[in-house]
Amino acid sequence: MKQIVDVIVIGAGPVGLFCAYLLIKAGHSVYLLDKKEGPTEQSRAFNITPRSLEILQHHGLAYRILQQAISIRGALLYVNGSIIGDVFFEEVDCVFPQLTSLGQSSVERIIIEEIEKLQGKVAWQTELISYEQLGDQVVAQVKDHTNGEAKEISAKYIVGADGCHSKVRKQNPTWTYEGHSIKSQFALADLVLEGPDIARIRNRQVVFYHSRGGCILIPLPHHGTEDQITLRMVANVGSYETDDGPRVTHGVDNPREILTLDKVKELLDKRTEGLRVTIKKSLWLTYFNVNERIANGFRRDRAFLIGDAAHCHSPAGGQGMNIGFQDAENLAWKLSLALKGESSDPEKLLDSFTIEREPMVKSVMTTAGTLSRVLLADTYVMGVIRYVAISAAFNIPAIRRNMVNRLLQIDFKLGESPILAQPGTNQHTLLQHGQFLKDTRVLLNKDVAQKVDRKTIYQIMESLNDKHMVFWVITRQTWQHQPETDLTNAFIDGISSFKSCRGVVFQSITQFARYNDDKRSNNKVDHWIDTHTMSSTDSLSSRLGYTTYLAASKSVTPAAALVILRPDRYVAYSSLVSTHVELDQAFAFLNSYLLRNK
Structure with missing residues (x-):
């Protein structure tokens, strides 16, 4: 069986779904496939920054997210059982001045529903076998595992949103995925907690630094009683040490061991000294392996990489899904212009995708990597640096504002690009090329x-x-x-x-x-x-x-x-x-x- 479409999108996680949604909404035919049986059942990624929420609003999705999400209002910092920082996020100049928390499973279902409203669909349990670029088209061989049927899909472009083990990337020998893995694992646990301190930490991130290791508690939407909360616990198991080998281990799909509830209770008891809470029940337990890797370019002629297929990094700062959304938006409008024949120079337009996204991705990777090293290193010197840096971030207003702006992705700016004008003498005080326009009064x-x-x-x-x-x-x-x-x-x-x-x-x-x-x-x-x-x-x-x-x-x-x-x-x-x-x-x-x- 042969099918002809405008774009093939491999991977129906939140980034692939969003890219397909934008293309379908712009009037293009998309074959969207994923080898999974359906959307993920776990919360996985959940942090949505103000910039990402503005992007979702721009494309008609924010109200669906906000119907189910919660807003994170601030943070608490404990060091060896004592509170040394207690802050609420200051107002920032954006439409949604907040961190928004909603699990990946909910985000995926929302976008799938919106795709279906546009008469699109996801081909679940369908796997990319191979693809090749032939002149002005990409021809992909896929297999439908529901009936064993092989299909040939022909398109103008193919987009790999298929994660850090991307077949789109691996099947092109010129693509590499350079970087390293972090040997220590992270314990992830979605928990329902109860206890006297529930009101204190409701809708706030809580960061613990202890001689035994770090721990972060991050709020998730709660569907139980008022005397309980639901949150994600993230704790490192082992100190910071890297492995420069080529094996990609990023994510939760292939943990080295099974995380037990007893282990989670042990981590929570030892790391959260000073916080009076207990586990009512667990919703999801797993270990997370962290890699910091990036592809050598995000485009190969008619093939593109977005999200974890193009880059992966530490979850510190919660930026992964967010920069994936930005990848998808940046690519989708450019592909749409090329497909509609409305670009005078499609090659320059499409080349700008890597040129614009790569510096932003590297900046986020540097920030997330630095946070990981500071948080996980167990030497005396790093312990002193960690205490001074984090105390300053919580207690000095200028440093706190800078930290919040980075965390919330408020002031991202494009660097050089072939589709941005060069600075000129006639700009004077005008907003510069590459800067982002903020919203206005009516x-x-x-x-x-x-x-x-x-x-x-x-x-x-x-x-x-x-x-x-x-x-x-x-x-x-x-x-x-x-x-x-x-x-x-x-x-x-x-x-x-x-x-x-x-x-x-x-x-x-x-x-x-x-x-x-x-x-x-x-x-x-x-x-x-x-x-x-x-x-x-x-x-x-x-x-x-x-x-x-x-x-x-x-x-x-x-x-x-x-x-x-x-x-x-x-x-x-x-x-x-x-x-x-x-x-x-x-x-x-x-x-x-x-x-x-x-």
Whole structure:
């Protein structure tokens, strides 16, 4: 049997499911397979950062997550039985200023349900046998273990989301998975606890450092009585020591031994000295083996790697599933552009996936690896460093904010990329290329033909999340004038020639007399009003850095700001524009990887 689709996705864990969901939602046919019988039954990964939750919100999934999840509000630190740190997470500048906790099994089921709403499905108990790249297609041989039937699947691209033992990666001899394993194991236990200190640790992470080793208690959604809580216990068994051999041992699927409840009770009793809790029941017990490895590139022509297939690292900091979600989003919109024929240079576009993701992944791996070494090393020197560093992180506000921002992934920024403009002299105070646009206060839609529409910039972008958004910002101080009408019209005409873009004109409330008098018969350009341009730090103009320029400008007619936002909300290009030449430079950048209509 032969089947033809746009993309084959191998692996239906949360990262593979999310990638397939994005592609199906964008109108592409996807063959999604996994050799498992169905979604995982264990909690496994559960930590969802604010950045990941914003991504899920951008694609219509956050409300499903929040219906079942809990928010983690802060942390406690114990050292040898004494509390030395007690903090609540400070408010941070994002839509969801919290760590969100929901087990992988629940996350997978939510995404599967949303895929099925889009008429997609998962081919369970189906295994990739082999694949080869033939010209402009990938041909995969798969086996359906429910009936023993062999199938041939032909696609434009194949995505390996099949974990650290990825067949997609292993079947290409040019791919390596360099790194090391950590010899010590981690004990993972999902437990229901009761006792006098339950209220103290409810919805908070609790970190214990003891001469016998470390232990972390992390809240999970609880479905029992109020006098109990459900949480994940993570404890190291053995000190930090690495093995540079090639054997990949990462994960929970092949533990070296069975974790017993008696062992968990022993660890909890010895490591959590000072905390008055007892185990009511256990939900899941296993050992976790940690590797720190990364593939030498995430693309081979029409084959791509995401999630653990591309990189794996210590669970310290809880970043694994989160950077996998970011892999999936980064890749999906680029594949979609290539599949729709809307890229002027598909090779440059698809090459940018590895170029952009690799530095971010390495940064996370470095942070997680450093945390592991600090937490697990048992030398006297490391013990002193650990005590000083963690005490400072809990008790010094500046260090605590930096730690929280890293943990919550608040300030990730793209480095160099072939689809990001080079820094230019016309940027001035504008948001730089590679920076992430944060959400704004509400804006007003200038079209009031049917209703008054009030939305934040994220809400505006959510309905157009497969498009590049191109902002023409001509907000002003009250005494300043808009640019000449022919320059704004040239922007509207020019951006309308890009099928993959949506143009938006932003004005101040004081710049017009009628709400709909500036609406042109062009369904590719919208007009919105930034109501608090100068007075609010979270107005769109302020978020873009344009308010600072306007405040410093002495010109009666300041330059407009042209900002190009990619579908993942990173800035691709920003410039002040006061001439047609400068406007044409922005369109030339867009045309370097997006196709212009003929």
